[in-house]
Amino acid sequence: MSTVHERLRRLLFLVPYVSKHPGVSVEDLSKALNVKREDLLEELDLLTCVGRPPFNPDDYVDIYVDNDRVYVDLDQRLSRPPRLTAGEAAALAAAAELLRPGSGDALQGALQKLERILPAGARERYREMHRKIDASTDAPQSLGPLTRAILERREVTFDYASPGRASEQRQVRPYELLSHRGQWYLQGYCHTRQDARLFRLDRMENLVLTDIPFQPPADARAAVPNPARSEAGVRVRFSKLVAPYVRERFGSDARLLADGGVEVRVAGDSERWLIQWVLSFGGEAEVVEPASARAAVARAAQASLGF
Amino acid sequence: MERTERLLDLVALLLDAREPISWAELREHFPADYGGISDDAAERKFERDKAELLELGIPLTYVQGDDDRRDGYLVDRSAYYLPEVDLTKEELAVLYAAGSASLASGAFPGSDDLAHALRKIGFFAGDALPTPRVRMELGSAQSDPGLSSRLEHLWEACAAHKWVQISYASPKQPAVTERKVDPYGLALRRGVWTLVGYCHLRQGLRTFHVHRIRELKVNTSKPRTPDFEVPAEFSLEAHVAYFPWEHRFHEPMEVTLSLRGDAAQRAATLFPKASVAPEGERVRARLEVTFLDGLLRFCLALGQDCRVEAPEAAVNRGREMARRIVERHAPVSDEKKVSG
Numbered sequence: 001m002s003t004v005h006e007r008l009r010r011l012l013f014l015v016p017y018v019s020k021h022p023g024v025s026v027e028d029l030s031k032a033l034n035v036k037r038e039d040l041l042e043e044l045d046l047l048t049c050v051g052r053p054p055f056n057p058d059d060y061v062d063i064y065v066d067n068d069r070v071y072v073d074l075d076q077r078l079s080r081p082p083r084l085t086a087g088e089a090a091a092l093a094a095a096a097e098l099l100r101p102g103s104g105d106a107l108q109g110a111l112q113k114l115e116r117i118l119p120a121g122a123r124e125r126y127r128e129m130h131r132k133i134d135a136s137t138d139a140p141q142s143l144g145p146l147t148r149a150i151l152e153r154r155e156v157t158f159d160y161a162s163p164g165r166a167s168e169q170r171q172v173r174p175y176e177l178l179s180h181r182g183q184w185y186l187q188g189y190c191h192t193r194q195d196a197r198l199f200r201l202d203r204m205e206n207l208v209l210t211d212i213p214f215q216p217p218a219d220a221r222a223a224v225p226n227p228a229r230s231e232a233g234v235r236v237r238f239s240k241l242v243a244p245y246v247r248e249r250f251g252s253d254a255r256l257l258a259d260g261g262v263e264v265r266v267a268g269d270s271e272r273w274l275i276q277w278v279l280s281f282g283g284e285a286e287v288v289e290p291a292s293a294r295a296a297v298a299r300a301a302q303a304s305l306g307f
Numbered sequence: 308m309e310r311t312e313r314l315l316d317l318v319a320l321l322l323d324a325r326e327p328i329s330w331a332e333l334r335e336h337f338p339a340d341y342g343g344i345s346d347d348a349a350e351r352k353f354e355r356d357k358a359e360l361l362e363l364g365i366p367l368t369y370v371q372g373d374d375d376r377r378d379g380y381l382v383d384r385s386a387y388y389l390p391e392v393d394l395t396k397e398e399l400a401v402l403y404a405a406g407s408a409s410l411a412s413g414a415f416p417g418s419d420d421l422a423h424a425l426r427k428i429g430f431f432a433g434d435a436l437p438t439p440r441v442r443m444e445l446g447s448a449q450s451d452p453g454l455s456s457r458l459e460h461l462w463e464a465c466a467a468h469k470w471v472q473i474s475y476a477s478p479k480q481p482a483v484t485e486r487k488v489d490p491y492g493l494a495l496r497r498g499v500w501t502l503v504g505y506c507h508l509r510q511g512l513r514t515f516h517v518h519r520i521r522e523l524k525v526n527t528s529k530p531r532t533p534d535f536e537v538p539a540e541f542s543l544e545a546h547v548a549y550f551p552w553e554h555r556f557h558e559p560m561e562v563t564l565s566l567r568g569d570a571a572q573r574a575a576t577l578f579p580k581a582s583v584a585p586e587g588e589r590v591r592a593r594l595e596v597t598f599l600d601g602l603l604r605f606c607l608a609l610g611q612d613c614r615v616e617a618p619e620a621a622v623n624r625g626r627e628m629a630r631r632i633v634e635r636h637a638p639v640s641d642e643k644k645v646s647g
Binding site: 004005006007008009011012013016017020032033034046047049050051052053054059061076077078079080081082083084085086087088089090091092094095096097098099106107109110113114117119120121122129131132133134135144147148150151175176177178179180181182183202216220244245248275276277278279280281282283286287291294295297298300301302303304305306 | 309310311312314315316318319320322323336337359362363364365366384386387388389390392393394395397398399400401402404405406408409410415416417418419420421422423424425426427428430438440441442443444445462465466478491492493494495496497498499518519542543544547576600603604605607608609610611613614625626628629630631632633635636637638639
């Protein structure tokens with residue numbers, strides 16, 4: 001996309017935005033437009049040269065910064081942003097698919113309303129473009145209600161079965177939803193465990209939104225689960241055949257070996273996870289140490305032969 | 308006059324005009340831009356400006372005059388201004404949560420478009436704008452800064468139907484291959500962006516992981532003329548594997564699995580497209596497979612609750628894999644430790 005195009009789009013939004021928020025601070029405005037302060041000031045300079053022929057003094061956009069706040073006196077009919085383009089609507093619709101089917105009616109309703117406000121000529125193009133991004137991941141049903149609980153700051157309860165353990169009810173303050181490599185997690189404070197926890201959405205059952213309000217901490221941010229750690233105790237080796245895939249996933253955490261294979265150190269706090277993971281390489285992965293984990297993998301493979 | 312400035316002036320002029328503005332008048336209004344050059348050159352310049360304005364969604368039309376009206380260019384104001392979308396709180400929350408999660412992931416095709424769309428739908432919301440708390444992380448291969456720019460270019464190429472030239476590094480092949488591809492669409496599966504398109508080298512539909520594209524060039528000649536048409540029956544869903552056994556490496560075969568315990572209970576979630584029949588304590592699942600090893604590895608990870616029943620070739624291959632794992636994990640003898 002040309003820089004002229006990007007710039008024009010931004011400027012056609014900038015004037016109406018300031019018109020609607022007179023006295024908006026330069027900082028807030030640059031945040032709203034996602035541009036740097038100096039770039040914004042440059043854009044504002046350019047706008048003062050914009051107007052319509054015959055370019056009498058009253059024909060120019062009168063936009064100015066006073067005391068670090070931005071005002072517009074003459075907007076030259078740039079009082080509202082232009083409608084959504086087909087591309088904008090298509091990108092928004094594709095992103096919204098992320099939360100399908102969890103968001104149910106709300107998503108459906110939003111997309112119908114979006115389509116209604118598209119200019120007639122853009123509608124067909126939008127429909128065609130919409131099919132070109134498919135981000136419909138494995139969004140679980142609970143995603144919609146959880147998004148709502150986070151926004152409305154309501155505690156939730158659900159039954160949670162961690163692997164190898166019977167299901168039990170948890171009461172949780174939901175802080176943040178995180179999708180990592182296509183897997184959805186909820187980060188929150190668990191009353192049952194009295195600690196911050198990460199829950200996989202596909203292991204939740206019987207989710208209920210309670211009416212118990214809470215105040216989320218300002219810095220609630222889920223740590224991304226990554227088993228690879230350089231000081232971790234389990235060493236796993238991968239053959240040359242699968243090495244490229246492992247390197248893709250672990251980057252520099254995957255150490256290159258002389259035979260073309262790679263080695264990764266992972267945390268061994270979940271033996272069940274480790275076994276499943278090593279087995280899933282169908283013989284192209286080998287636990288080097290500790291011996292106990294090696295033996296556990298061998299036992300598991302032996303068991304599948306015996307079943 | 309700078310092009311951005313001229314285009315903005317044009318918008319201001321056209322939004323304010325009650326009567327159509329003729330080409331002759333436009334040339335008079337912008338003497339430094341459309342004047343002083345040949346008629347042809349001036350017209351070409353204006354054509355380019357017009358195309359840019361149309362792409363921005365500005366409903367610029369040429370009206371043929373009659374007795375009451377003269378010929379000229381006009382912008383329908385009611386079609387230009389964004390109307391209030393009247394989204395409910397919940398609808399706005401869904402769009403915002405999904406949109407900002409996509410943007411924050413650092414890799415979303417059409418992210419410029421998306422950012423503008425979010426701003427526009429938030430225009431009327433004021434203080435009601437929700438603070439989204441949904442995040443999307445795509446893992447290390449996906450956080451490569453080149454990925455987002457490649458997605459952006461691919462999105463534009465998809466939208467404009469322009470072919471792309473890619474250098475593709477497949478882990479299955481030692482060398483990078485150069486390919487010309489007609490991009491049909493992009494799909495996100497398990498955190499991985501996939502391009503689906505017609506590959507001129509292989510002469511067929513192929514899928515490419517976008518993070519494995521080393522270099523990408525979009526055909527820039529005749530940017531407004533499409534290079535290809537996407538067949539009407541094409542669907543992204545049919546071409547992008549969601550599960551490992553859906554990669555289209557081989558002819559489809561039917562595989563029967565026998566599940567018990569935890570795996571039997573979760574059968575419908577584990578194998579959503581399989582036909583599942585309970586048989587006493589067990590569950591029998593039949594599914595179509597185009598990449599057998601992918602299925603077998605998945606089954607191995609499920610442990611002894613999952614067994615392959617048929618066909619025999621699949622049973623044998625599964626046993627072969629399990630045996631290999633056992634061999635590789637045989638206890639290391641002391642002698643070997645000393646010498647090794």
